[in-house]
Amino acid sequence: MSDQDWQDYSIETQGIRAGQHRTPEGEHSDAIFPTSSYVFDSAEEAAGRFSGKLAGNIYSRFTNPTVNAFERRLAIMEGAERAMATSSGMAAINTVCLGLLSAGDHVVCSRSVFGNTALMFKNIMHKFAIETTFVDLDDITAWQAAVQDNTRFFFLETPSNPMGTLADIKQLADLAHAHNALLIVDNVYCTPALQKPLSLGADLVVHSATKYLDGQGRCVGGAIVGDNALIEEKLYPILRTTGPTMSPFNAWVFQKGLETLSLRMEKHCSNALAIAQWLEEQPSVETVHYTGLQNHPQHALAKEQQSGFGGIVSFTVKGGKKGAWAVIDATQMISITANLGDVKSMITHPSTTTHGRLTEDERVQAGITDSLLRLGVGLENVDDIKADLERGLRGL
Numbered sequence: 001m002s003d004q005d006w007q008d009y010s011i012e013t014q015g016i017r018a019g020q021h022r023t024p025e026g027e028h029s030d031a032i033f034p035t036s037s038y039v040f041d042s043a044e045e046a047a048g049r050f051s052g053k054l055a056g057n058i059y060s061r062f063t064n065p066t067v068n069a070f071e072r073r074l075a076i077m078e079g080a081e082r083a084m085a086t087s088s089g090m091a092a093i094n095t096v097c098l099g100l101l102s103a104g105d106h107v108v109c110s111r112s113v114f115g116n117t118a119l120m121f122k123n124i125m126h127k128f129a130i131e132t133t134f135v136d137l138d139d140i141t142a143w144q145a146a147v148q149d150n151t152r153f154f155f156l157e158t159p160s161n162p163m164g165t166l167a168d169i170k171q172l173a174d175l176a177h178a179h180n181a182l183l184i185v186d187n188v189y190c191t192p193a194l195q196k197p198l199s200l201g202a203d204l205v206v207h208s209a210t211k212y213l214d215g216q217g218r219c220v221g222g223a224i225v226g227d228n229a230l231i232e233e234k235l236y237p238i239l240r241t242t243g244p245t246m247s248p249f250n251a252w253v254f255q256k257g258l259e260t261l262s263l264r265m266e267k268h269c270s271n272a273l274a275i276a277q278w279l280e281e282q283p284s285v286e287t288v289h290y291t292g293l294q295n296h297p298q299h300a301l302a303k304e305q306q307s308g309f310g311g312i313v314s315f316t317v318k319g320g321k322k323g324a325w326a327v328i329d330a331t332q333m334i335s336i337t338a339n340l341g342d343v344k345s346m347i348t349h350p351s352t353t354t355h356g357r358l359t360e361d362e363r364v365q366a367g368i369t370d371s372l373l374r375l376g377v378g379l380e381n382v383d384d385i386k387a388d389l390e391r392g393l394r395g396l
């Protein structure tokens, strides 16, 4: 079946069957192609491949059948023409920057993005005379006010991590397009199983495959998803020349991860909602941030643009940093780690880990106080997760 045919299937089926590269051996599961280069039948064929006149593999920095199978499956799941895999989520964002920006250009970026994404714009792109204005994710007038003649794109994550603030993707896509800018959405939190930003007007989606796409905390990888023409002209040449390549082994792991993505996301969502509701009832918990809660200020928007509320719940406890650390240290089962999107539940203290390199001011603006804890709710039995959190809260 062609990739086009798979577009009509539901995402559960696409995740399991689309984009497989089956060899003449007839293997049922996907094959792995751990090869750096490929052989050609003749000098003429080699010349044809290198010049781009003939289709086919050349060198695994930019062509590999396993990587390609993962790319095709992910593209179909996001409802896109093309995906391009990268060595990590940060490599995907860096590739977008190198491909779309030149010295003198400008970016508008949500204040509430992954810590390294903010640093990429603020420190690294800044070295190459690319300036970034950071704005509040949910403040459309701030995005409007930040646009300049040289703005090339808007960049955001929705819902934001760890606070669970939303952007109205349609509204921001319209605003970006009215100013000849692109909208780029980091879809790590929801994955295509819960949200399809391209269908809401975004131009490119970026992923850290490290998180839910793998889903079991094994490999680091990333991807960029969108129009074939945009990727072919602006981004593929960066991959080919600068080499932020995904390994075939990692691509195979991610390909298998996509097979269970929808099922896992459903369970992450139901466990997270149960935990968020339970936390709200605990006297030592001050606030709970989860878009699935009725009292979340953007609950209605979340219902409209997402098909689920995701697996990240954050909450504040009494006692500031000391209290937050005490909760973490009193848990027994939940992993103290920052890698969300795993079957294993995890807990972190954002202000001293994932967001520790931001200035105090930047943290306050992003709502990351010392008493904030972030949970990546996993797939263990929800009563066991609650029991461990209860143990944690008793540590206060």
Ligand SMILES: *Cc1c(COP(=O)(O)O)cnc(C)c1O
Pocket: 088, 089, 090, 091, 114, 117, 157, 161, 186, 188, 189, 207, 208, 209, 210, 211, 220, 221, 222
């Ligand atoms: C983890 C993460 C990234 C970076 O991805 P890596 O694979 O760790 O390089 C980017 N954006 C978000 C939202 C993330 O959670």
